[in-house]
Amino acid sequence: MQVFVTFSMMSVIWVLWGYSLAFSEGPYNDYVGGLSLAFLSGITGDSISGTIPEFVFVTFQLTFFALTPALIVGAFAERIKFSSLLVFLAAWGTLVYAPICHMVWGGGIISQMGAVDFAGGTVVHINAGIAALVAALMVGKRIGYGKEAMPPHSLTLTMVGASLLWVGWFGFNGGSQLEATGLAALAFVNTMLATAAATLSWIAFEWILKSKP
Numbered sequence: 001m002q003v004f005v006t007f008s009m010m011s012v013i014w015v016l017w018g019y020s021l022a023f024s025e026g027p028y029n030d031y032v033g034g035l036s037l038a039f040l041s042g043i044t045g046d047s048i049s050g051t052i053p054e055f056v057f058v059t060f061q062l063t064f065f066a067l068t069p070a071l072i073v074g075a076f077a078e079r080i081k082f083s084s085l086l087v088f089l090a091a092w093g094t095l096v097y098a099p100i101c102h103m104v105w106g107g108g109i110i111s112q113m114g115a116v117d118f119a120g121g122t123v124v125h126i127n128a129g130i131a132a133l134v135a136a137l138m139v140g141k142r143i144g145y146g147k148e149a150m151p152p153h154s155l156t157l158t159m160v161g162a163s164l165l166w167v168g169w170f171g172f173n174g175g176s177q178l179e180a181t182g183l184a185a186l187a188f189v190n191t192m193l194a195t196a197a198a199t200l201s202w203i204a205f206e207w208i209l210k211s212k213p
Contacts (some may be wrong), residue, residue: 002077003070006089008068015040016064019058021098023106030109032099050178051159061105065097068124075132076139092131100127118187119173126178190206 010018036044040058043147047054069089080088083155103110104117117123130170144150173191177184207213 002073002082002085006069006073006086009086009090010093011062011092014062014065015058018093018098019061021094022061022065022101025107029107030112031103033102033106047143052178055177059213061093061101063092063172064120064124065101068097068120068128069093071124072132075136079139079142080135088210090134097123097127119169119176119212139148169195 017035019040020035020037021033024033024035024037024091026036043054043058045053045055049057069092072089072092073085099108101123102108104113104115104123110122115122142150169191170188174184175189177187203213
């Protein structure tokens, strides 16, 4: 429920003001955009971003914005009031994600330094990881942690989720090039091999440390 509802909320926020803060120009353009594209103002079916329709780009970027909170939620699942979660993530998306996105992908200061973020290593993963760490420290340890067994609720659903994520990465990583080029194909190959190698590495460590893969 936390992930499903926050995904929906963040999608709406992205259209209302998130996209504008991330990808328009503003008075503090090194750090954050303005509100000239709020409510997707001025974007039409003929608008182009790079080599694709801007509405496609808006939606592609929306998926990053809406899914990133799911990475944060896992750090304090079941340990935070639902209304507080919504307020926290709405504020985080506006005050943290959108400016970082602008700095990296929207022509801001990190982009000007020559940094390249292919599919969200900085904008999504480092950004969400720090937010999750701080939130977990603030909430504190789960009751019973380290004393009670806490296996996954359903290994079957865990496998389904991992499979969906693996397939979804091809869209994120390959799509970041915004065109079907050799570089996009390289991202496909890297995604395939990195995930496969990570799976084998994880299995190997479990086999060594716990005697069972």
